[in-house]
Amino acid sequence: MQTFIAWFKTIIFYEILVGMKATMSHLLHYKPVTVQYPHEKRTLPDNYRGMLGLLRYDDGTEKCVGCDLCEAACPSRVIHVVSAEVPGEPTKRYSKEYYMDMTRCLFCGMCVDACPVDALGMSREFEWAVYDKRQLQLNKAQLLAIGDRAFPVREKRLELQHPNVAFFNVSFSHVPPKPN
Amino acid sequence: MTELSLRLAVSLAQIAAVMGVVMLTVMILTLAERKVLGWMQDRMGPMEVGPYGILQPIADGLKLFFKEDIVPAGANKFMFSLAPILAMVPALIGFAVIPFGPSNKVELFGISIEPFVISDINIGILYILAFTSIGAYGIILGGWASNSKYSLLGGLRSAAQVISYELNVGLAIVGVLILAGSLSLVKITASQAGGFWHWYVFALPAPQIFAFVVYVISAVAETNRVPFDLPEAESELVAGFFTEYSGMRFAFFFIAEYANMVLVSCVAAALFLGGWTSPWPGTIPEYLGMPQLAWVEGIFMFTVKVYTFLFLFFWLRATLPRLRYDQLMKFGWKVMLPIALGNIVVTSIAVYLFPRG
Numbered sequence: 001m002q003t004f005i006a007w008f009k010t011i012i013f014y015e016i017l018v019g020m021k022a023t024m025s026h027l028l029h030y031k032p033v034t035v036q037y038p039h040e041k042r043t044l045p046d047n048y049r050g051m052l053g054l055l056r057y058d059d060g061t062e063k064c065v066g067c068d069l070c071e072a073a074c075p076s077r078v079i080h081v082v083s084a085e086v087p088g089e090p091t092k093r094y095s096k097e098y099y100m101d102m103t104r105c106l107f108c109g110m111c112v113d114a115c116p117v118d119a120l121g122m123s124r125e126f127e128w129a130v131y132d133k134r135q136l137q138l139n140k141a142q143l144l145a146i147g148d149r150a151f152p153v154r155e156k157r158l159e160l161q162h163p164n165v166a167f168f169n170v171s172f173s174h175v176p177p178k179p180n
Numbered sequence: 181m182t183e184l185s186l187r188l189a190v191s192l193a194q195i196a197a198v199m200g201v202v203m204l205t206v207m208i209l210t211l212a213e214r215k216v217l218g219w220m221q222d223r224m225g226p227m228e229v230g231p232y233g234i235l236q237p238i239a240d241g242l243k244l245f246f247k248e249d250i251v252p253a254g255a256n257k258f259m260f261s262l263a264p265i266l267a268m269v270p271a272l273i274g275f276a277v278i279p280f281g282p283s284n285k286v287e288l289f290g291i292s293i294e295p296f297v298i299s300d301i302n303i304g305i306l307y308i309l310a311f312t313s314i315g316a317y318g319i320i321l322g323g324w325a326s327n328s329k330y331s332l333l334g335g336l337r338s339a340a341q342v343i344s345y346e347l348n349v350g351l352a353i354v355g356v357l358i359l360a361g362s363l364s365l366v367k368i369t370a371s372q373a374g375g376f377w378h379w380y381v382f383a384l385p386a387p388q389i390f391a392f393v394v395y396v397i398s399a400v401a402e403t404n405r406v407p408f409d410l411p412e413a414e415s416e417l418v419a420g421f422f423t424e425y426s427g428m429r430f431a432f433f434f435i436a437e438y439a440n441m442v443l444v445s446c447v448a449a450a451l452f453l454g455g456w457t458s459p460w461p462g463t464i465p466e467y468l469g470m471p472q473l474a475w476v477e478g479i480f481m482f483t484v485k486v487y488t489f490l491f492l493f494f495w496l497r498a499t500l501p502r503l504r505y506d507q508l509m510k511f512g513w514k515v516m517l518p519i520a521l522g523n524i525v526v527t528s529i530a531v532y533l534f535p536r537g
Binding site for chain 2: 022031
């Protein structure tokens with residue numbers, strides 16, 4: 001009897017009929033899981049790690065102190081920091097130049113974790129397709145621009161208000177403060 | 181002289197109409213296939229060109245028309261150019277003997293024409309089988325002339341597959357021919373009128389249900405569709421026999437494949453599902469007292485049957501993975517062929533014992 005049932009299932013293509021029932025049920029209960037991407041976009045998760053940007057304080061000064069920890073933390077060697085003294089203030093340092101090769105970045109967020117002054121942030125931008133690969137070699141001005149447009153409101157993290165850290169929070173005379 | 185030219189004009193008009201309908205169907209099919217596949221796989225299918233993507237076939241056609249026509253180095257130019265035509269013409273020429281509707285006669289300028297029957301030749305089904313076999317030459321030559329190993333392998337696979345399954349198609353319809361006693365598709369269709377129990381799938385004394393299954397499977401294999409798409413297996417052979425083709429020549433192969441699908445669907449509808457006949461005796465316009473409009477229902481029934489069959493093609497494609505090559509051959513020769521032969525024997529005995537009419 002068992003063999004007869006197996007034989008009967010073979011001759012009526014039972015397995016194929018099961019599969020065809022599955023596809024037909026998907027057709028009848030049509031509910032697309034895809035979205036029409038350029039017209040409608042999927043909601044990103046809260047902890048989405050997008051394009052990197054350099055941040056500023058509320059008064060428009062850069063947060064970055066040129067410590068090179070992000071460069072050390074980066075597994076793909078995306079970041080290149082040229083650190084220098086703040087002109088006229090020999091005790092304070094800043095990043096004179098700051099380069100990111102975004103063609104290599106894998107968006108792990110380790111640089112953001114490594115930064116002691118919270119100067120790096122990951123925006124929610126992901127549409128960075130370009131025609132020329134060299135447009136992805138970003139300099140400091142571009143990274144600051146990304147940070148400015150991605151984080152218009154910079155909330156201070158409380159632990160960064162500690163005097164030992166706040167010591168580095170300097171303002172530069174040659175960088176005009178950001179208008180509110 | 182005038183009668184001859186009139187007949188010529190009528191014939192040309194009929195040919196143009198059938199070509200137009202077939203090309204329109206092919207256009208609809210290319211969109212319908214992508215849409216149905218998308219819906220079955222929880223996608224949307226083409227959505228960009230026109231509302232819900234309904235103008236996508238036109239965009240595809242324009243794109244193919246303006247594409248560069250490439251002939252690969254080392255290709256046999258004559259054969260390379262001939263192959264797409266050799267694939268497309270047999271696919272379109274088979275529609276000449278399909279009865280699309282009842283064989284009403286219309287008197288026009290003194291001659292009587294049958295608008296839904298292009299030509300009623302007495303070996304109609306043989307004619308279709310012969311021409312679809314020629315279509316295989318287009319594929320094989322296209323594969324050989326491309327000077328590419330993928331094309332050649334695709335062409336060789338296609339040769340073996342089409343020969344194996346052409347045989348099963350031929351044997352599967354023999355039962356119907358025994359029941360109908362004719363090779364003319366018009367006569368075969370007309371003899372199935374009077375309700376769905378007269379269709380040869382269900383007709384006593386020998387229901388052709390097994391032959392129908394064999395025909396459906398072999399038709400899918402013959403048109404190189406999933407799950408029998410080994411000649412164009414993209415995961416193994418890039419694109420099979422049309423790897424090297426581009427532009428309008430590729431479009432010819434594409435049209436040939438879809439026209440072949442429509443053709444086997446038409447043949448299946450005409451042979452097994454009663455063609456333009458309704459599933460009930462008589463027609464609804466006749467019951468409503470308008471017998472001159474009976475052809476509307478005939479055309480409608482034929483269209484419904486053909487499109488149901490075409491939907492089955494899409495449905496199979498959405499469901500099944502590709503067969504392995506040895507499985508394909510084993511299935512064709514060890515399973516389909518004995519069933520088809522057994523069906524012939526059973527049908528012959530049944531018809532001998534219970535002669536029809």
